[in-house]
């Protein structure tokens with residue numbers, strides 16, 4: 753059970769825009785690289801500056817991998833390689849709610865995932881969306897990432913109530929992989945999609961990313 757998820761869903765009642773992404777793609781292979789290109793804003797005909805995205809937090813299940821598997825979905829291999837080249841070493845961090853958590857005793861799955869992807873997998877005690885402090889601690893402990901504030905981080909994932917909500921709670925950018933690797937017709941997925949289209953129709957917008965030092 754994801755206690756962090758259940759508790760944090762209550763936050764949506766007071767601040768529903770926390771579940772809205774800054775950019776939406778259908779599947780992982782549509783991810784713009786560099787990711788800052790996903791967040792270009794337009795003021796009328798004038799384009800404003802792209803944000804300075806220095807590191808990426810990547811969800812696993814139904815984002816770049818079939819749920820419960822620990823390997824890159826073959827059709828996304830070249831996009832995954834491009835992402836690693838653009839965000840080398842600790843600039844790319846996998847944060848899953850299965851591998852690397854209490855659901856993965858001894859972190860055997862996390863080790864397998866690291867071998868298969870050559871990307872670091874965060875070991876975290878609290879599940880998404882509650883582990884933003886652990887994520888920022890990781891980036892700050894690796895000065896080569898250049899991350900000094902949460903608004904320099906983008907979170908990519910298929911769940912609005914975990915991945916995207918965590919991005920907004922951190923003060924980062926959220927990219928929603930709406931359709932994922934395999935179709936998800938589960939209740940949670942339908943509730944998420946219903947909520948986001950309801951909010952967008954009513955003119956809600958995602959929160960503006962900000963420095964977590966403020």
Ligand SMILES: [Mg+2]
Nearest residue numbers: 811813814910
């Ligand atoms: Mg996922």
